[in-house]
Amino acid sequence: MQKIFLRIVAVLIVGLALGAVALVSLFPLQRPAADISVAMTPENIERGRYLAINVFQCVDCHSERDWTLYGGPPLAPVGAGRSCMTQATQTAGVNSGQESFPGKLCIRNITPDNLTGIGQWTDGEIIRAVREGVDHNGQGLFPIMPYFIYRHVSDEDMEAVVAYLRSVEPVVSDFPERQIDFPFNLMVKMWPEPLDGPVFAPDPSDRIAYGEYLATVARCEFCHTPKDPSSMEGFEGRRFAGGMPFFLNGRVMYPMNLTPHNSGLGAWSKEQFINLFKRRSQPVSVPKNANTVMNWNAFSGMTEEDLGALYDFFMTLPPVPFEKEPI
Numbered sequence: 177m178q179k180i181f182l183r184i185v186a187v188l189i190v191g192l193a194l195g196a197v198a199l200v201s202l203f204p205l206q207r208p209a210a211d212i213s214v215a216m217t218p219e220n221i222e223r224g225r226y227l228a229i230n231v232f233q234c235v236d237c238h239s240e241r242d243w244t245l246y247g248g249p250p251l252a253p254v255g256a257g258r259s260c261m262t263q264a265t266q267t268a269g270v271n272s273g274q275e276s277f278p279g280k281l282c283i284r285n286i287t288p289d290n291l292t293g294i295g296q297w298t299d300g301e302i303i304r305a306v307r308e309g310v311d312h313n314g315q316g317l318f319p320i321m322p323y324f325i326y327r328h329v330s331d332e333d334m335e336a337v338v339a340y341l342r343s344v345e346p347v348v349s350d351f352p353e354r355q356i357d358f359p360f361n362l363m364v365k366m367w368p369e370p371l372d373g374p375v376f377a378p379d380p381s382d383r384i385a386y387g388e389y390l391a392t393v394a395r396c397e398f399c400h401t402p403k404d405p406s407s408m409e410g411f412e413g414r415r416f417a418g419g420m421p422f423f424l425n426g427r428v429m430y431p432m433n434l435t436p437h438n439s440g441l442g443a444w445s446k447e448q449f450i451n452l453f454k455r456r457s458q459p460v461s462v463p464k465n466a467n468t469v470m471n472w473n474a475f476s477g478m479t480e481e482d483l484g485a486l487y488d489f490f491m492t493l494p495p496v497p498f499e500k501e502p503i
């Protein structure tokens with residue numbers, strides 16, 4: 177009897193040890209960074225600037241923000257990183273809706289400084305970090321960095337972003353190494369997922385497919401689709417229906433319903449939709465507790481064609497009534 181018991185314990189211990197070895201050596205899943213050199217043409221840099229600032233919000237997240245202005249525009253030097261999140265930080269500035277962090281996490285310098293930024297990273301390493309969530313040392317990134325969204329960014333758009341990042345002035349701006357508390361330090365190894373082939377965007381002449389691409393990679397879907405908090409999966413049938421609470425400096429706000437229901441974009445013309453964004457290109461002063469997490473400063477710089485494609489796509493969604501999710 178005792179022998180069987182010992183044998184079971186031994187099997188369990190060996191199982192746990194093998195599990196730990198697997199976690200350390202097999203995860204995060206990753207493939208080698210692509211061996212490429214992005215084209216530093218003026219067109220590529222300009223396209224990348226537009227995408228990084230106005231569409232993907234790289235610059236919003238990787239800079240300090242001015243929360244005295246509506247939408248919290250990024251403060252210079254842009255891309256140089258921002259103060260770290262800890263157990264004690266409030267949402268201010270972290271537009272993922274994350275209130276605090278289990279440990280300490282800094283949104284680092286993505287200017288091309290050799291020591292404190294990404295100057296030494298290869299083009300392929302930057303692309304892999306952004307879309308597949310693995311840094312240049314093969315370490316998994318915490319998914320506040322939205323690589324699970326950017327995996328849908330096309331190879332062409334991703335290369336343009338890298339050309340832009342390489343073209344800006346390097347800024348010396350260093351941050352402490354991250355600390356992640358248990359069990360998130362193990363979970364961060366499980367989240368990254370390699371891509372297994374090239375990624376293409378729909379042709380911009382296909383307005384609806386291209387609008388859907390933009391609604392994904394500009395994170396409209398991420399914020400405007402209510403999610404089951406236990407799985408972080410969007411609720412069935414509520415895609416783009418809004419209503420998931422966000423918090424900023426004590427204010428609770430609910431993303432708008434972007435489906436063509438009366439409680440959403442139903443009564444809006446395309447012109448009204450585009451004009452709302454254009455009106456917000458000049459940020460106005462607001463009290464801190466009246467500010468918003470929606471990145472108006474970034475999105476107001478989107479082209480009318482791109483905003484129009486978003487609208488055309490939203491109009492094809494099934495109309496769903498707006499509902500506030502419980503806090």
Ligand code: HEC
Binds near residue numbers: 235283293311322
């Ligand atoms: C919602 C906020 C957010 C957005 C938007 C965002 N990032 Fe990040 N990024 C982060 C966080 C948080 C980390 C740190 C993750 C970690 O260390 O585990 C990070 C890490 C990185 C890293 C690794 C830096 C290092 O030194 O390890 C790179 C490179 C990067 N981001 C580039 C980008 C680019 C390019 C974009 C736009 C396509 C972008 N990020 C958009 C939050 C964001």
Ligand code: HEC
Binds near residue numbers: 271272434467469
């Ligand atoms: C970081 C989360 C976030 C992202 C990303 C985001 N939104 Fe929002 N959005 C919100 C929140 C929260 C509100 C409600 C704002 C408020 O009450 O201040 C909102 C409001 C809106 C409104 C209503 C504005 C008004 O004043 O009536 C529209 C339209 C909208 N979002 C469209 C979009 C589109 C299109 C995208 C993608 C290009 C997008 N949002 C991306 C969070 C987000």
